[in-house]
Amino acid sequence: MHFYQYEIRLRARKRGFHLISDEIISVAKGISEIKSGMMQVFIKHTSASLTINENWDPTVRADFERHFNKMVPENAPYYEHNYEGSDDMPAHLKSSLLGSSVTIPITNGKPNTGTWQGIYLCEHRNADTGRNLIISLWGI
Amino acid sequence: MHFYQYEIRLRARKRGFHLISDEIISVAKGISEIKSGMMQVFIKHTSASLTINENWDPTVRADFERHFNKMVPENAPYYEHNYEGSDDMPAHLKSSLLGSSVTIPITNGKPNTGTWQGIYLCEHRNADTGRNLIISLWGI
């Protein structure tokens, strides 16, 4: 079995949903060695998250930002945790709704995703900051 | 280590939540070879999703459909992406809320799930269409 692991730091991105599939694949060189396997991408933060969604039309990503802001509003009267501003607690909630990782099958050295699937970095904070990811690959 | 991978196409199902555990297990023949391991099921689409929930009472699945339609409404005034109709953008949002995959432990050749856990196909589009899944198994 192969097992490869990579840690990368993404450059700061503004609040919103960002397509990062190409960046992930360019780092995860070992993928070409794997005939059948898996790739997991994990984000080491609790105010940003990862998800898989539509990779072509940028209005999908803008609609995600608007919808999650409505579903998880700032300044809800019941928030106690607000040390770091009005985007703080919503960022934690969005992070758990979307999740800290995505796991994708690998077939013949490539991610076996659908034509329209891409990996999103979901940046829930206002202040731009870099984000650390771990990419793990395993298989035969 | 064993690693097995299967690609299947599910028949078209109407919008809603559908129990597909038996269909998955009947395809994933290699599971009987695995003493301790994992099974991942991945959906290659961005307008349908997979989750694990109650496998006995069909009213749970009907309540899921009603609740997700309320939580992620059609025709929200802030949606820009609506090329394919009013169910288009809600389908993408529901897909990321529920997730593109489920991963389940395998013990002694069987999924080690709780008595009441089943795998749901979450079909978020109105027009029936088949869906492609990848099932990956690994372990010792």
Place this chain on the structure above:
Amino acid sequence: MHFYQYEIRLRARKRGFHLISDEIISVAKGISEIKSGMMQVFIKHTSASLTINENWDPTVRADFERHFNKMVPENAPYYEHNYEGSDDMPAHLKSSLLGSSVTIPITNGKPNTGTWQGIYLCEHRNADTGRNLIISLWGI
């Protein structure tokens, strides 16, 4: 490759979000044998869930409970499944929104999580009950 699997029963906890990282790590002894690998924690229930979030300030966990109660209310007029009380159907919905498992990279014998990341048991039922988890570890 190493593959280790453990089944544990958590003691009953009251409805809400509870930090269980230390309990998981103390059971998953094999982790120290793994240089590069993965840990999955899976919950064998459909009315409780697992997520990763902020591990330091308990007000985050209290805000989670309040927010999820608002986002997934009790007694919604469209719920049909209510055999076990008003917390029954919301528990199933919250379980699928948050997910039945978390998967974390292992590096040099330890979980490779961010400083502020912890594992939450999300208990969605009113009546305290123990919960069964499976912890799986694999890697080289």
